C-alpha cells in the first residue's frame with residue numbers, strides 16, 4: 001500500500017502552506033507555539049478567533065462536509081492536510097470542539113433544521129463550542145452521569161454540574177449530555193444530547209487552572225437552565241448514541257503525531273547545533289521517529305476509512321492513544337537531551353525551544369485523559385479489536 005497524495009491534494013497543501021506563511025501569527029511561528037500551548041500565549045483567544053475566521057472565509061473549516069450544508073464535498077484527507085500544515089506552521093484557528101466534535105455529530109445524527117441552523121456558524125469560524133460531557137465522579141463511566149433535564153411544556157430544564165469543560169469561558173454554545181430518564185436500564189438509555197446557548201440564564205462558568213498554569217478548562221453549573229425542545233439531537237433518550245459517534249470523531253481529531261513529529265525535529269535540530277546528542281539519545285531518537293511514523297500511518301488509515309464512509313471502531317482509540325502518547329514520549333526525550341534546561345518554562349531565556357518541551361510535557365498528562373483515558377483506549381482496543389473481556 002502506498003499512501004500518496006493526489007496532485008490536487010499536493011496543490012492544496014502548497015496553497016495552505018503559502019497562506020499560513022503569510023497570514024499566520026508571525027510571533028507564534030517564530031516561537032513555534034504548538035496547538036496545545038495556545039492558551040499560554042498573550043492575547044491568544046483574539047488571535048485564535050481571528051485565524052478561525054480567516055480559515056472559515058476560505059471554506060477550510062468545512063472541507064469534507066456535503067455541499068448542501070455549506071461544505072466543499074472533498075475527501076477527509078483535505079482536512080488532514082490542513083491540520084498537518086497548521087501544526088507545521090504553529091498556527092491556531094482550528095477549533096476542534098466545533099469543527100471536529102459537534103459538527104460531525106450534527107451532520108450524522110441531527111435533523112435537517114439543526115444542520116441548517118448550526119453548521120454555518122461553525123464553518124465560518126465565528127461560533128465556538130464547548131463540550132459538556134464529564135461530571136465529578138462520572139468521567140470514564142460517562143453513562144452514570146447525573147445532570148438532569150426534566151420536561152416542561154415546550155422545553156427541558158437542566159440542573160447539575162459539568163467539569164473539565166475546555167474553553168467554556170469563551171464558548172458561544174455547549175453540547176450537553178444530560179439524564180432525561182432516571183429509571184432507564186441500562187442507564188445509558190436515559191440520556192439526551194442538547195445544544196445549549198451559553199448565554200442562557202442559569203449557566204455559571206468557574207475556572208480551573210491546569211498544571212502548566214494555563215486556564216483551559218472549567219466547571220460549568222446548570223441551575224434551572226431552560227433548553228428548547230428543538231435543540232435536541234436525535235431525539236429524547238438517544239443521547240448516548242450521539243455522544244459515542246462524537247467521541248469517535250474526537251479521538252481522531254487532533255493529529256498528535258504532527259505535534260510530536262514537529263517537536264522531535266526541533267529537538268534534534270537544536271541538539272545537533274549544540275552537539276549534545278550522545279549514543280543513548282540517538283537510540284531513543286530512532287525509536288521515537290518510528291513511533292511517530294506508526295501514529296501517522298494509523299491516522300492515515302483511519303482517514304481513509306472515513307473517506308470510504310466506513311464506521312470507526314477500535315481504530316479511533318488506536319489513533320488517539322498512539323498520537324497523544326507520542327507527544328508525551330517526545331517531550332520526555334527533550335528533557336533527557338537538554339537535562340535540567342528542558343524543565344524551564346518560557347519565562348526563562350535559558351529554556352530550549354522557548355520552553356516548549358516543558359509545556360508539552362506538562363500538557364501531555366491531560367492528553368492521556370481527555371476524550372477517554374489511555375486505559376480506556378487500551379480497553380476498547382482489547383475488547384472491540386481483540387474480542388477480550390472488559391478490564392473491570
Ligand SMILES: Cc1cc2nc3c(=O)[nH]c(=O)nc-3n(C[C@H](O)[C@H](O)[C@H](O)COP(=O)(O)OP(=O)(O)OC[C@H]3O[C@@H](n4cnc5c(N)ncnc54)[C@H](O)[C@@H]3O)c2cc1C
Nearest residue numbers: 131132133134139140164165166366369370371372373375
Ligand atoms: C485536558 C483535558 C480536557 C478535557 N476536556 C473536557 C471537555 O471539554 N469536556 C468534557 O466533558 N470533559 C473533558 N475532559 C474530561 C475527560 O473526558 C475525563 O477526564 C476522562 O473521561 C476521565 O474521567 P475522570 O477524569 O473522571 O477519571 P476517572 O474516570 O475517575 O478515571 C480515573 C482513573 O481510573 C482509570 N479507569 C477508570 N475506569 C476504568 C476502567 N473501566 N478500566 C481501566 N481503568 C479505568 C482511568 O483510566 C484513570 O486513570 C477533559 C480532560 C482533560 C484532561
